Amino acid sequence: MKTRLAAVAVTLALAVSVHAQEAVPQAGALSDAEAVEAIQASNEGEISAAEIALQKATRSDVKKYSARMKKDHEASRSKMQALASEKGWTPAESEFSAGLRRHSTEMNGAISPLSGADFDRAYIDGMVADHQALLGDKYRLEDFE
Secondary structure, eight states: OOOHHHHHHHHHHHHHTOOSSSOOOOOOOOOHHHHHHHHHHHHHHHHHHHHHHHHOOSSHHHHHHHHHHHHHHHHHHHHHHHHHHHTTTTOOOOOHHHHHHHHHHHHHHHHOOOHHHHHHHHHHHHHHHHHHHTTTOOOGGGGOO
């Protein structure tokens, strides 16, 4: 279990560091509780970026995509909270999850002042970079149950 959660956390690190100005810390050996927190930090970052996009995007397809991202990551957050509760894991902050949160704050800070087509392109480019790093990832929440 610990290996799978740590692998997901490492994959998240790769995803968010693709376009980070500063490298996100390496995940290293995370406990289950630290891996849960890292996954939740990633979910929160995706939700907050989607909320910004729902307010600022000008293209309907970008708004639709951001609505889907928000919905999917809220569902992921809920499932992870339920799994952590079931397993008795209390999420624990680590340098890695703190790095994920810093990355989200930096990305959201970079896209927030943009508008129009510049915003739409920056948001989508960021999402594509993050999610391309996850393509081929075989882990799903069901693997941890």
